[in-house]
Amino acid sequence: MSQLILFNKPFGVLSQFTDRGTQTTRPTLSTYIDVPGVYPAGRLDRDSEGLLLLTDDGKLQSRIADPKYKMPKTYLVQIEGEADVGSLDQLRQGVRLKDGLTRPADVQRIDPPDLWPRDPPVRYRKTVPDCWLQLTIREGRNRQVRRMTAAVGLPTLRLVRWRIGEWILDDLSSGEWRKAPV
Structure with a gap:
């Protein structure tokens, strides 16, 4: 078995x-x-x-x-900056990366999740806001979520995979x- x-x-x-x-x-x-x-x-x-x-x-x-099986993978993503409608729409439509256009992602802004402390902790900057996204992709390119958020001007600070299928x-x-x- x-x-x-x-x-x-x-x-x-x-x-x-x-x-x-x-x-x-x-x-x-x-x-x-x-x-x-x-x-x-x-x-x-x-x-x-x-x-x-x-x-x-x-x-x-x-x-x-x-x-090829397109199994959905859901991530909780802490990003630097404020995710606005435009940046979320870009992620939903697919983002052009150096290795081509990504498949559309399911994404929404979420409240900060109740997670374990990270060691080392994420660096915080008083003058730069951050927020959390829940993002689901159906492909698996190298460092894809980080590259997608960076491509829309929202660098990833913390990335937690929450669900696979x-x-x-x-x-x-x-x-x-x-x-x-x-």
Whole structure:
């Protein structure tokens, strides 16, 4: 029977079990998860947090990670600046990046979510406002959400993946994991 693990990846942790090619040791999945035979279904950048799915089922891994399946991924995004109707509409229509036009995103402004503290904390500037978005994409380009918000003039300060398809982070604290039904 297939295994599926939901993991709340902390900021600064690599989405792999080993750290190759660097002089310094960085935290990896092996710091948190000791389950043999599971591998990440997709990636979550080191400077992003939140839901990472791991499985031992190659077909399930492909269904989750392969962009051809267009599995929705929802992020809570703290941005620098105020998201106005124009910038939100740009995200909803698709944003032109160096590697082409993105698919349209579902996006809305939200109240600041009740999340765990980030270590290190996000830098705050007294003279520059920030706000939060809930943004759902159906593709998975490298650093896509960060590049999309930057393209509309709203740099990302904090990025938390909250949902992948039907799987949601819910009450998992940073660094915790649990098995889920497949």
